[in-house]
Amino acid sequence: MASKDLKTQKLSTSKDLPPLAISTTILLMNPEMNSKFDIYQTYRKILQDEEMSPPLAAILSLSELMVESNAGTMFELVKELNDGAEELKKHTTNSISLNAGCELFIAFVTLFPHESDSFAGLKTELIKQGQKYAREAISYRNKIAELMLDFIKDDSVILTHSCSRVVIKALLHAHKTKRISVYVTEARPRGLGVKTYEALTAVGIPCTVVLDSAVAYVMDKVDFVLVGSEAVVESGGLINAVGSNQMAIIAKAAHKPFYALAESYKFHRLFPLSQYDLPTHNPSILSFPSLPPRSSVTQPTGAGVFPQLTKDEVNGTPSISSSSLKQRAMSSEQLAKNPDVDYTRPDLISLVFSDVGILTPEAISQYLVAMFAG
Numbered sequence: 230m231a232s233k234d235l236k237t238q239k240l241s242t243s244k245d246l247p248p249l250a251i252s253t254t255i256l257l258m259n260p261e262m263n264s265k266f267d268i269y270q271t272y273r274k275i276l277q278d279e280e281m282s283p284p285l286a287a288i289l290s291l292s293e294l295m296v297e298s299n300a301g302t303m304f305e306l307v308k309e310l311n312d313g314a315e316e317l318k319k320h321t322t323n324s325i326s327l328n329a330g331c332e333l334f335i336a337f338v339t340l341f342p343h344e345s346d347s348f349a350g351l352k353t354e355l356i357k358q359g360q361k362y363a364r365e366a367i368s369y370r371n372k373i374a375e376l377m378l379d380f381i382k383d384d385s386v387i388l389t390h391s392c393s394r395v396v397i398k399a400l401l402h403a404h405k406t407k408r409i410s411v412y413v414t415e416a417r418p419r420g421l422g423v424k425t426y427e428a429l430t431a432v433g434i435p436c437t438v439v440l441d442s443a444v445a446y447v448m449d450k451v452d453f454v455l456v457g458s459e460a461v462v463e464s465g466g467l468i469n470a471v472g473s474n475q476m477a478i479i480a481k482a483a484h485k486p487f488y489a490l491a492e493s494y495k496f497h498r499l500f501p502l503s504q505y506d507l508p509t510h511n512p513s514i515l516s517f518p519s520l521p522p523r524s525s526v527t528q529p530t531g532a533g534v535f536p537q538l539t540k541d542e543v544n545g546t547p548s549i550s551s552s553s554l555k556q557r558a559m560s561s562e563q564l565a566k567n568p569d570v571d572y573t574r575p576d577l578i579s580l581v582f583s584d585v586g587i588l589t590p591e592a593i594s595q596y597l598v599a600m601f602a603g
Contacts, residue, residue, distance in 0.1 A: 266293070266294065266297040268290050268291075268293070268294050268313045268316050268317060269316060269317060269320045271289075271290045271293050271294075272286050272287065272290040272317055272327075275289050275290060279394075280367050280394070281367075282326065282394065282492070282494075282495075283326045283327040283330065284326050284327065284329050284330025284333070284492075284494045284495055285330060285363045285366055285367070285494065286327075286330070287314070287317060287327045287328075287330035287331045287334070288330045288331075288333070288334045288359055288362065288363045288494075289359070289360065289363050290313070290317065291310055291313055291314065291331060291334050291335070291359070292334075292355075292356050292359040292360055292363075294309065294310065294313045295309075295310070295352055295355060295356050295359075296356060298352070300352075301348060302348070303338075303339075303348075306338065306352070307335060307338060307339060310331075310334070310335050310338060311335065313331075314328070314331035314332075314335065317331065318331075322509070322569065323459070323509050323569045323570060324508065324509070325459050325460050325468055325497065325499075325507070325508060325509060325570065326459045326460055326495055326497075328497070328508070329460050329494065329495050329496065329497040330494055332497065332498060333494055333600075334359060336600075336601050337355075337358075337359070337362075338355055341354075341355060341358075366492065366494055369395075369492040369493065369494075369583075369584035370394060370395045370398040370399075370492065371398065371402075372584040373395055373398070373399060373490050373491075373492070373582050373583060373584055374395070374398045374399040374401075374402035374403075375402070376582050376586070376587055377399045377402075377403070377455075377488070377490065377582050378399075378402060378403055378406075378407075380453075380488070381399075381403045381407055381409060382407070382452070383407050383408050384408050384409075384410075385403075385407070385408075385409050385410070385452045385453075386409075386410045386411075386412070386450055386451045386452050387400070387409060387410070387411050387412070387451060387452065387453060387454075387455050388411075388412045388413075388414075388444070388447065388448070388451040388453075388454045388455070388476070389411060389412070389413050389414070389425065389454070389455050389456060390413070390414045390416060390422070390454075390456045390457075390469070390470060390472055390473055390476055391413075391414065391416035391419075391421045391422055391425070391456075391457075391469075391470040391472070392416070392421035392422065392424045392425045393425075393456065393457025393458075393490065394457070395457050395490045395491075395492065396425075396455055396456065396457045396490055397425060397428050397429070399455070399490060399582075400429060400434065400455075401428075401429075401432060401434075404432060404433070404434050409434060409435075410434070410435040410436070411425075411429055411434055411435070411436045411437075412436075412437050412438075412439050412447050412450070412451060413425045413426055413429075413436060413437075413438055413439070414438075414439055414440075414441050414444065414472060414476075415438055415439070415440055415441055416441065416470060416472060417441055418559065418564050418567070421470070422438055423438060426438050441472050444472075444475065444476050444479055445479050448479050448480060448483045448485060449483060451485060452485070452486075453480075453485055453486040453487070453488060453579075454476055454477070454480045454485060454486070454487045454488065455488050455490065456469055456473050456476070456487075456488070456489055456490070457469060457470075457489070457490055457491070458489055458490065458491040458495055459495070459570050460491075460495050460496070460497040460499065461489065461491045461495055461496050461497065461581055461583075461593055462497050462498075462499040462500060462501060462572075462593075463497075463498055463499060463500045463593065463594045463597050464500050464501070464502075464574075464575055464590075464593075464594065465575035465578065465581075465589070465590025465591055465592075465593040465594060466501065466572055466573055466574050466575045466578070466590065467489050467491075467572070467573040467578055467581075468497075468499075468501075468507065468570050468571070468572055468573075469489075469570060469571070469573065470569070470570060470571075471567070471568045471569060471570055471571045472571070473571060473573050474504075474571040474572060474573045474574075474577075475571075477573045477574075477577035477578065478577060480577070481577050486579040486580075487573075487577060487578055487579050488578075488579055488580055488581075488582060489573075489578055489580075489581045489582070490581075490582045490583075491581055491582070491583050492583065492584055493583050493584050493585050493596075493600075496583075496593065496596065496597055496600065497597075498597060498601065501572050503572070504568070504571055504572050506572075507568075507570065507571075507572055509568065509569060509570055510568070513565070513566060514566060514567065514568050515566060515567070515568070516566060575590030575591070575593075576590075578590050581593060
């Protein structure tokens with residue numbers, strides 16, 4: 230949400246507002262209706278709408294917070310918004326995209342021209358503009374899908390990762406006029422690639438789910454890689470579901486384009502230099518567990534040392550039995566030691582497709598400076 234875009238938007242009438250916005254308008258007229266405002270519960274409620282991404286849900290949640298605010302000055306209002314943003318981040322393990330939305334909305338509030346006669350009137354207008362932006366920003370995916378269309382040729386074979394709303398929108402849009410086939414990674418541990426598979430096959434797009442470990446194997450078959458984003462940062466790099474970085478590295482080695490799709494509300498003022506500079510990183514990620522003294526460890530013997538092997542019914546080769554696989558599935562503690570997202574360097578990214586245009590990674594930094602400078 231570039232602040233200059235919001236400055237030019239006209240106020241919406243109540244008949245144009247979605248249910249959430251209507252409820253906010255009612256609360257504005259009757260503040261005693263919701264004396265115990267919980268911003269995190271509001272955020273979770275908004276996210277129940279599958280069209281809502283975390284940054285937009287954060288913007289709407291902060292708009293609701295402004296309804297409940299008793300601030301009498303801009304300084305007090307901005308402090309309450311910052312406190313609300315911190316409360317949201319405190320309850321979220323991966324707060325990167327959420328924080329992008331919070332940062333954007335707070336910058337907008339700070340830079341908004343004070344044309345109202347009263348501070349109460351200013352707050353009312355800020356709330357309406359925030360709601361209007363969130364409502365209109367959902368259509369950004371359509372703009373990106375249209376921009377991407379010229380880069381998708383007939384009979385293209387595309388590799389994508391995990392599940393991204395904007396990527397699915399782009400692929401469905403391309404399917405209307407072109408023949409495409411899609412490989413999608415399983416995206417462990419949540420397995421969201423299967424959700425993408427279901428969305429694409431439902432409309433007749435040939436799609437195959439591949440193992441995360443088979444990305445290099447399939448890369449020679451594809452024309453380009455297409456991924457979504459949690460955030461695009463000042464360096465021009467990409468933060469996305471873990472596994473995106475290794476896909477970009479393999480694509481670079483195979484001389485295949487690596488395209489990222491990102492709505493402008495996911496542009497974030499971060500400048501990570503490595504995976505360990507991400508806000509989501511903490512000492513427990515990829516840490517080694519504490520082991521008991523060697524003398525107290527019981528050494529396993531016999532068949533328990535190795536997984537139980539069975540003969541594959543098709544070709545007679547040894548394979549691990551399903552019961553053994555189930556016993557050796559990663560525990561929740563082991564999963565918790567793995568990252569949810571990773572960072573892809575800008576030199577690995579070919580282009581970033583956004584509602585503000587097709588950008589090189591180098592152009593991202595310039596756009597971010599302009600966005601937050603007002």
